[in-house]
Amino acid sequence: MEFFKANLIPAEIIVQLLAFMIVFFTLRKLAWKPILDSLEARRAKIRQEFESIEAAKREIEALKTEYAARLAKIEEEARSKVQEAVEEGRKISRDIQEKARAEAQAVFEKTQQNLDIEISKAQMVLKKSVVELSLQVAEKVLNEHLTDTKQQEKIEKIIAGIEEGATLS
Amino acid sequence: MADQAYSTVHHAAASGEHHDAHELPNFITLLHQSYPDNAVISFLNQYQTLFFSLFAAGLICFLCIRAARAESLVPQGLRNFMETIMEAIANFVTGILGEKHAPKHIPFLGTLFFYILVMNWGGLLPFWKSPTSAWSITFPLGLIVILYVQITGIREQGVWNYLKHLAGNPSTVVSFILLPMMLPLNIFLEVLAVPFSLSLRLFANISSEDRLLLKFAELNTLFTYKPFVFQLFANILVITFSVIQAFVFMLLTTVYLALILPHDEQHGHEEHSANAQHAH
Known part of the structure; x- marks a missing residue:
């Protein structure tokens, strides 16, 4: 106690x-x-912010996937367009080449024809000159003019024979 | 200041007062020794434990309110420190009482912890005193605890269930026969003994700590060790045990609350029983 x-x-105690x-x-x-x-x-x-961060992360992930898909699609489209352009270019190149080749062939053929004509003309002129020259030679030799057509034909035959002989030789 | 305390102890020992002294002298004791006829100092000397406990109460109020007003998204300094301790206490109490009951009781238990801790640490300061080394200070705390616990029990369970709980929840014939013996026994164990056990435990521990501080200080005077080597060792012990004693007081109060609160779930009941066994 x-x-x-x-x-x-x-x-x-009471105060305490x-x-x-x-x-x-x-x-x-x-x-x-x-x-x-x-x-x-x-x-x-903090919990709410973490949740919003998680939601944003999920959203970003979804957007990333979507962008990746879009990017792949765009790349695919670009690739196909480039392919198409290349094909088109090749086709145009082929056409130009064919056209150029045809034009060149046509020019060649025309030139060939012109050349043949010119050769024929030249041959004709040459024949005529040779005949005239032969006649002049013969005239001088025979002291007479061979103006008769028959004689002229004979001389042409002789010249043709000479040419033929020359060609064969 | 250390040297002053040192010489005071030495003086007390030399003048033969150390036979009665059970703690280091505080400034009120010293003032009273110097001015024994001063009425104010005599009054303070008579109620010195009360003075130191009221000072501790004022200090806690000041620190806690100051911390509460320094609200910020990124807490710093005192607010950060107080938040850390308060959150730890809240988590601890919630772990025992559960999320349903804990929020109502955290302020009571936390205040009890802070108040006892600050009073316990008082003895560490030179010329100060631990008010909890006086039974007059710890007994009212035990009284408040048991009042709080019983009032909570009546409010949460209702009067009938509370009385049933005090009677040991009799359900069999044998328990009804034993009721006249069990009821007073439970009232004694759960109500009357609690303030005594709580207050005596705290009072005895803290007054022992104060005695320890005194004896180690006397050792310093004997060996004339200036740097207070022994005192440092004693101080570390006192700091630790003061925290433990404040924590034990709060823990036991939490367990008493857990035992008196209605058990909603089987898990909660098991948890409470385990805690109670651990506490006893």
Whole structure:
């Protein structure tokens, strides 16, 4: 009993009871509630932000896949267009080549024809000159003019014979 | 300041007062020694434990309210420190009481922890005192705890269920026959013994710590070791045990609450029983 009397002082007990209750009610209202509320709010905010980050990540992933698909499609289209252009180019090149070849052939043939005509003309002129020259030679030799057509034909035959002989030789 | 305390202890020992002293002298004791006729100092000396406990209460209020007002998205300094401790306490209490009941009781348990811790650490400061080394200070805390627990029990369970709980939830004939014996036994164990066990444990531990500090300080005077080597060792012990004692007080209160709260789930019941066994 002495121990209780010495150590338990009623005034101190009552003041201590009141003091703790004042501290408790004060801190509950002014410290614990605001701090715990702000912790909870921060937790909720962080959770929400993490969720929004996850959603954004998913969205980005979906967009990435979509872009990759679009890019692949665009590349495919570009490749096919390039292919088409190459084919077109080859076709045009072929056509130009064929046309040029045909034109060259035509020019060649025409030139050939012109050349033949010119050769024939030249041959005719040459024959005539040879005949005239032969007649002049013969005239001089025979001192007479061989104007008769029959004689002229004979001389032409002789010249043709000479030419033929020359050709065969 | 250390040297002053040092010489004070030495002086106390030399003047033969060390036989009665069970803790290092605080500034009120010293003032009273110097001015024994001063009425204010005498009054303070008479209620010095109360003075130191009220100072601790004021300090906690100041620190907690200051921390609460420094709200910021990125907490710093005192706010950060207080948030860390408060969150740890909240998580600990939630782990025992469950998410349904914990939020209502976290402020009470947390305040109890802070208050006891700051009072316990008082003895470490030169010329200061641990108010919890006086039973007059710890007993009201035990009283408040048991009142809080019983009021919570009545509010959460209802009067009938609360009385049934006190009677040990009798359900068989044998338990009804044993009721006249079990009811007083439970009232004694769950209600009357609690403030005594809680307050005596805290008071005895902290007054022992103060004695330890005194004895180690006396060792310093004996060996004239200036750097307080022994005191440093004692201080580390006291810092640690003060935290443990404050934590144990809060833990036991949490367990009493867990036992009195209605058990919603089987899991919760098992958890509470395990905690109770662990506490006992």
